[in-house]
Amino acid sequence: MVKKKKPNLNVKIGSLELKNPVMVASGTFGYAEEFKSLLDLKKLGAIVTKTITVRPRQGNIAPRTCETPAGMLNSIGLENPGINKFLQKKFSFLKKLGVPVVVSIAAEETPDEFEVLIKQLEPVREVSAIELNISCPNLQKKRLISQDSQATLEAVSAARKLTDKCLIVKLSPNVTSISEIALAAESAGADAVSLINTLGGMSIDxxxxxxxxxxWVGGLSGPAIRPVAVKMIWEAYNKIKIPIIGMGGIMDIDSALEFFIAGATAISVGTANFINPQSSLQIIAELQQYLMSNNMQNLNQLTGKLKACKD
Amino acid sequence: MKAKQIKARIISNQRRNGNYGHLEFESTVIAQQAQPGQFVNIKVNNTWDPLLRRPISIHGVSGSKVKIIYEIIGKGTQILSQRRPGEFLDIIGPLGHGFDCLRPDKSGQHKNIIVAGGMGVAPLVFLAEKLKLSKPLVLIGAATKKQILCLQEFKALGCAIKIATDDGSAGFKGRVTDLLNIVLGQVKPGSLFSCGPQPMLKAVARIACENKIPAQLSLEAHMACGVGACLGCEILTKTGYKSVCKDGPVFGSEELAW
Structure with missing residues (x-):
């Protein structure tokens, strides 16, 4: 019997090379140190940090989370220590891990803040990629950058001029046409899009x-939003050429596979980190088994391979 | 402190005093590390309904056994109450920053006072065990006599106990914090240790401040991650927001900005 060759889990997102396509999503994994006793962090494909802003942010008034059917709402409000303290205090642990670090950044008031943030991150060698969070629902804004294709185009173009690092743009599902916004990000030079941020939601006692x-209102995450995420990835995959990082209620291998088949090149595990901190590592192991048992050598044979009819 | 995610076998799970569950599970790694005031985060079943873990304070350890008490209030605790001995629970723990047991005066000159309200007794029995050499005075408050928990456990530890009930069905009629005010006129206080509903904790903090007594308070909060990552259970302190799950659940009363 010929021993099957182990499938290759490597994926490439712009200049970012990942040993496997499973990342942990921004805001659900802190700065990784919080989880160090609960899983082998070195096995992760990449770590996306909690979103950083120019100034420190206190975040929103409590309660900031609430459980909903197969999901949860959060209104954290981007609590973070600000870029300076992040680089001084939080980054030292991350940079020693040997895992690609994606730093998520957001602008509180005007898109100019991205310039300040990127200029500070650009010289830091261990920052592997930058994720522009233009879709946080918890900033009490009337309109998010990612709810307007022109605003998306402008913000991403400006960021693109400032960095040679892999530039990922995280989009909101709270839009009329996700592919329109994804196209704007692509034409502005984004290396990838992250789909999806949380869905706007509210729950009443x-x-x-x-x-x-x-x-009052927050962002819904967890298995409840998974079908919305899968549909948006599938829609965007049919319109754009840059890689999609898929997320939204991925809990286990079966849910992860849906995202790849719909068109994701890589995935992010988010809310599942709260429930089972091991889930990302379990998905990596089971993804390898899935490829092997389906005679696939790499993830190109899985991404976007949705069949039109049952055979 | 190294929290671990484990599959723990349930040793026993009994309903007592009507709506309270007493559950024991087997975990050497948690039992060996657990400190009073710390908690475990429990996945009550293996479905996504309910989605999140349930944080429950550690009531005691003996050998490799860990004890918890929970009040059956919602879907999560309802499901937990139906889990049977021999089954396994997915548990993360021990988590959080517990009581600082070094601070209390062990000379016996000053009395350590434990103030428990309702379910708040759960972590305080574990604490009383650690403090038993200093013979702490325990004040227990509940709505009615039936809802007084863990009386025998405090007695077995040799603690002096005073009770307050809202309806006067046992002990002092009134709030446990009113009883605390009376007690403070009778003994020379050392430290206060308290756990219970937030209005009670606020009253304890006020009394501690007025009498210039150090107080450690164990708070309760809805949590998502339980490890200080999501920043969902933040509480405002004099030095900014802190996580109840990681920086607490036990805080010095002077730290809190409420």
């Missing part, structure tokens, strides 16, 4: 007749 979240 009927006994007290008050909103369950201190900020």
């Amino acid at each position: 009927v006994k007290k007749r008050v909103p369950k979240l201190g900020a």
